[in-house]
Amino acid sequence: MRKLVLAALLLAFVVVILGAYTRLTDAGLGCPDWPGCYGFLHVPMHDEHVELAEAAFPERPVEAHKAWNEMIHRYFAGALGLVILAIFLISLIKRAHHRPLKLPFLLVGLVTFQAMLGMWTVTMNLMPLVVMGHLLGGFTVLSCLFLLLLRLTPYRIPGGDPGLRRLAGFALLGLLIVIGQIALGGWVSANYAALACTELPVCETNWLQRLDLPGAYSVVAADNYEFGTHDYDERMTMHIMHRFGALLTFVYLCWFASRLYKAASSSLFRKLAVVLVLVLGLQVALGVGNVVFSLPIAIAVAHNAVGACLLLTLVMINYTLLRKT
């Protein structure tokens, strides 16, 4: 069972990265329908299939590379759904072995909802709230699978480290801050605001006068959201808020990691504190790289993947602080 959960976790990581790649290559509408692609179970490639596809969706000519990005993400996501279902069924059948059951059940619900968000991403033409929700949903599935893996892994905290329990509240706050920062980043990405500020450390001159918080976080009604509907000031505000969020995240997590490191009597927590700072530093460097190098796809995808690793590090710290044995 542990191996199956580990496989599911790795698969979920691949799905998240493929999702980021699809979003960042503007391939979210590579297939304008769901779950098929122009009505096929594969990308239409032969001339007669392309003709049929374009007759059915005249406003969206087939772009094979974008359609493949989208379909490969869907195939992997479908496989993940099946593996999660298998985990749930096995947990149900082997209930007597004191295996967790609620978490696999929750995962089935989450992955189903995630599939619906994937469908709405397409049918609602990349509505930012749905796109960001789909990103957060993917990270939630990943976190729950990791939590399940930790629960199935027999590791002990030497000495129990009971003195660290008082850090549990701070660890939870760190987790919430990271979730908030991921949501701010998802909003930047879903609204195509990555290049709204190209200067460091904050933004182009005048940025303070141009800040528009209500506009940046408003939900605009439109037929199609591809390439964004918000004006420049609103996008600039989204971008700036993500940078301020990064500053808060960085300062808070560095402070928390140093407290954890100093208070720990076991090497496990000291290692976790070091990993936290390393992952955080890498994530900030990749974020700055997004700005300095004008969003190259490799850095943008890595910024997503390392964001997921930061989240998992906090999940592990929170869980381990509360674990009894």
Ligand code: HEM
């Ligand atoms: C402190 C930790 C940080 C976290 C957890 C974080 C997380 C994220 C996430 C999850 C996304 C969405 C990625 C996607 O859609 O695939 C994102 C986007 C972005 N982040 Fe960060 N970020 C952090 C720091 C930074 C910093 C310091 C900068 C720049 C100075 C930055 C710049 C950006 C930009 C430009 C985008 C939009 C990229 C795009 O459209 O693909 N981030 N961030």
